[in-house]
Amino acid sequence: MGSSGQSIKEGLTNIDPYDFESLVSKIWEKHGWKTTVTSGAQDRGIDVIARQKEPIPLTVAIQAKAYNQNNKISSNNVRKYRTVYDQKDGVNAVAIATTSRFTDQAEKLAEDLDISLLDLDDITRLVASIDIMTFSSIVSPIDPDKYDLVDIPYPPSKDKCPECV
Secondary structure, eight states, rough: OOOHHHHHHHHHHHHHHHHHHHHHHHHHHHTOEEEEEOGGGGTTTTOOOEESSSSSEEEEEEEEEEEOTSBOOOHHHHHHTTHHHHHHHOOOOTEEESSSSSSSSHHHHHHHHHHEEEHHHHHHHHHHHHHHHHHHHOOOOOTTTTOOOSSOOOOOOOOTTTOOO
């Protein structure tokens, strides 16, 4: 992974949990989804709801976990979030996004339960596919309205996303 990917990973490993929820929401928005970040203590395991109308109407309930890399998400966590399908009407898919990793058992169970998993590497690639201003506005205390960040160069990635080509 290039230096830009490493910088993104470092930012993600230190991100505030609520900022991570917002970042996950922005990632889905940048890829064409309408999103809603749910309210803290009453979210019942759903941090972000992402909806798309085209080409097929879908609703994804997303659990965002800003964990330390040494705190892997276990199969018990995956089993717990399986109930999200039953908590909200119209949910077609459940995803767990984390700044950490998943245990092997969690990955196997998620496959059996039809839950999508996004670990630190997945989130890093997705963040790299959105513009630097979006990422900076979420993980940085710098107010983009106060500072001109538009002309700050962003190191190019070896693997450019389809939007960047």
